[in-house]
Amino acid sequence: MEKKHNVIKRTLAGMTAVMCMAGCLPALAANAEDKGESYGYHEASEQVAGGWEVVRGDTSPESNPDAVAALDNALKYLDGVAYTPVAVLARQCVAGTNYCMLCKVKPVAPKAKPSYQLVYIYEDLKGDAEFIGRTTVLNSPSEGATGGYSVNDGDTSLSAHEDVLAAFNKAMDGRVGVDVRPIAYLGSQLVAGMNHMLLCKSTVVYPGAEPSYSIMIVYEDFNGNAQLSTSLKIDFGNISEFNRTIHYIANEPTCTKDGNIEYWYNTFSNKYYSDEKCENEISYEDTIVKALGHDFDKPVWTWSDDHTSAHLTVKCNRCGAKVIDEDAVVTKKQVYPATYTGTGFISYVGTVIIDGESWENNCIVALPKLTYTAPAISYEKCDGAVKLSWTEVEGVDEYGVAGYTGGKWKLLDHGKGTSYVLKNLKAGTSYKVAVVAKAGGQWIKDFSNAVTVTPKIVSYYPKFRTQVINGKIGYKWEAVPGAEKYSIALYQANKWQIVKQLDSSVYTYTSPKISGGYYSTVVVAKINGKWVTAQAPAHAVTVSVN
Numbered sequence: 001m002e003k004k005h006n007v008i009k010r011t012l013a014g015m016t017a018v019m020c021m022a023g024c025l026p027a028l029a030a031n032a033e034d035k036g037e038s039y040g041y042h043e044a045s046e047q048v049a050g051g052w053e054v055v056r057g058d059t060s061p062e063s064n065p066d067a068v069a070a071l072d073n074a075l076k077y078l079d080g081v082a083y084t085p086v087a088v089l090a091r092q093c094v095a096g097t098n099y100c101m102l103c104k105v106k107p108v109a110p111k112a113k114p115s116y117q118l119v120y121i122y123e124d125l126k127g128d129a130e131f132i133g134r135t136t137v138l139n140s141p142s143e144g145a146t147g148g149y150s151v152n153d154g155d156t157s158l159s160a161h162e163d164v165l166a167a168f169n170k171a172m173d174g175r176v177g178v179d180v181r182p183i184a185y186l187g188s189q190l191v192a193g194m195n196h197m198l199l200c201k202s203t204v205v206y207p208g209a210e211p212s213y214s215i216m217i218v219y220e221d222f223n224g225n226a227q228l229s230t231s232l233k234i235d236f237g238n239i240s241e242f243n244r245t246i247h248y249i250a251n252e253p254t255c256t257k258d259g260n261i262e263y264w265y266n267t268f269s270n271k272y273y274s275d276e277k278c279e280n281e282i283s284y285e286d287t288i289v290k291a292l293g294h295d296f297d298k299p300v301w302t303w304s305d306d307h308t309s310a311h312l313t314v315k316c317n318r319c320g321a322k323v324i325d326e327d328a329v330v331t332k333k334q335v336y337p338a339t340y341t342g343t344g345f346i347s348y349v350g351t352v353i354i355d356g357e358s359w360e361n362n363c364i365v366a367l368p369k370l371t372y373t374a375p376a377i378s379y380e381k382c383d384g385a386v387k388l389s390w391t392e393v394e395g396v397d398e399y400g401v402a403g404y405t406g407g408k409w410k411l412l413d414h415g416k417g418t419s420y421v422l423k424n425l426k427a428g429t430s431y432k433v434a435v436v437a438k439a440g441g442q443w444i445k446d447f448s449n450a451v452t453v454t455p456k457i458v459s460y461y462p463k464f465r466t467q468v469i470n471g472k473i474g475y476k477w478e479a480v481p482g483a484e485k486y487s488i489a490l491y492q493a494n495k496w497q498i499v500k501q502l503d504s505s506v507y508t509y510t511s512p513k514i515s516g517g518y519y520s521t522v523v524v525a526k527i528n529g530k531w532v533t534a535q536a537p538a539h540a541v542t543v544s545v546n
Contacts, residue, residue, distance in 0.1 A: 052090045052236040064088035067099040073129035096124040113140035133239035149187040156184035170226035171218045179203045193221040259289035294323045301361040310350035338367040339440035374449040386453040389419045396437040404432040425455040460532045461539040464523040471513040483525040491520035
């Protein structure tokens with residue numbers, strides 16, 4: 001079982017499966033220049049090329065307790081990432097000892113993925129230890145990435161991976177002159193078959209020959225055939241990334257980009273400091289000066305001529321950039337119609353949504369009052385009445401009939417229809433009337449269509465008819481406006497005689513049986529206390545009684 005040693009808090013860079021055996025420092029230096037950084041090496045980061053003595057025997061951590069102790073000592077004040085030694089590969093005697101070992105490195109976090117690194121530790125003569133540098137051998141792919149290596153997060157011994165060991169043995173079959181032994185299985189990659197990555201120890205078959213260590217890739221096709229595709233010898237003096245401290249100069253924030261204070265960052269401890277001696281530790285958040293954000297100027301809305309589309313432009317007072325330059329959506333349209341008594345309007349609402357925030361603009365278009373034309377009036381004379389008719393006016397609520405009396409107009413009646421009967425009019429009298437309309441709850445006082453009307457001349461002699469049955473004369477007549485009584489008159493003995501008076505509510509009468517002969521008869525009315533008889537003979541009829 002692997003032993004987990006003390007851990008160092010840091011963020012693993014690069015999550016693609018790569019072989020980073022050398023040449024990383026120039027890239028880091030260029031990146032530092034791009035950011036306006038200055039950087040320098042820690043005093044323990046001196047060049048370590050030359051003088052390395054590889055481990056000839058067992059590379060396991062258990063067989064190299066001095067190297068493991070140095071690793072633990074370098075990690076004792078650090079946390080956040082677990083460094084698990086897999087194989088101790090080389091030592092270098094300096095003013096103390098440098099160690100190179102392959103470690104599995106994994107952040108202490110849920111769902112964290114491992115990587116493999118060559119880790120360099122310096123231990124001085126007093127037993128104090130620190131990191132010198134590291135070289136990344138294999139990284140786990142980033143989340144969602146395809147085609148990378150599946151990094152081994154379990155037992156690295158080949159005895160735990162018999163299929164990989166079998167592929168390795170097939171690839172090595174027939175090779176002579178060099179004894180190649182697999183030490184650790186690091187991971188596999190699915191291609192048109194499988195690539196298996198291993199740490200291997202190679203020794204020329206010769207007495208006293210010194211071994212070397214390599215990262216080898218064995219390719220195995222889907223038919224089980226295997227071959228060695230890549231072998232990279234480890235150069236212990238070529239470290240990809242040294243333990244160093246980077247100096248960041250202060251940068252002012254802009255509207256959209258964070259700035260930073262002046263600070264120092266140690267790449268191995270993943271710690272930040274506000275002083276050059278790296279004594280005053282701060283958090284990464286403490287280094288950030290938040291972006292200022294845009295200072296919005298007044299929004300400028302531009303509407304199309306037909307008010308069906310709009311555009312919003314907002315500039316920043318601070319940097320002058322167009323912060324918002326978007327077409328709006330007309331999301332609401334309210335129509336308040338114009339009437340004959342008042343103006344109306346159409347309300348258009350343009351909306352632009354930016355980062356969940358809604359920007360709205362209300363554009364009001366005025367509608368003028370409708371042009372009113374008074375209805376045209378026609379009329380029909382009736383007995384004691386006049387029937388008015390008029391043309392319809394669109395959009396009105398109702399109509400009113402007005403009469404002109406006493407020097408002013410007075411509303412006589414109102415309703416929905418387009419006709420009306422003026423009743424109880426006096427014959428020979430003229431009446432001035434007009435038809436007005438109500439719209440929007442208000443009467444339109446336009447009397448320009450006024451007309452003068454008179455009723456028909458009323459006949460005060462009832463229209464009647466007679467019928468003789470069994471020597472009796474039967475009468476039936478029509479009512480006369482204003483009649484108080486009716487009477488039946490016969491012309492007898494050369495004069496008119498009233499033979500029967502009846503109430504105004506009676507319109508029929510049957511005479512007693514009379515002698516045969518010819519009789520002139522008429523129905524007359526009593527109006528205003530007087531019998532109307534002056535023209536009675538002209539309205540009389542002759543009745544024959546057998």
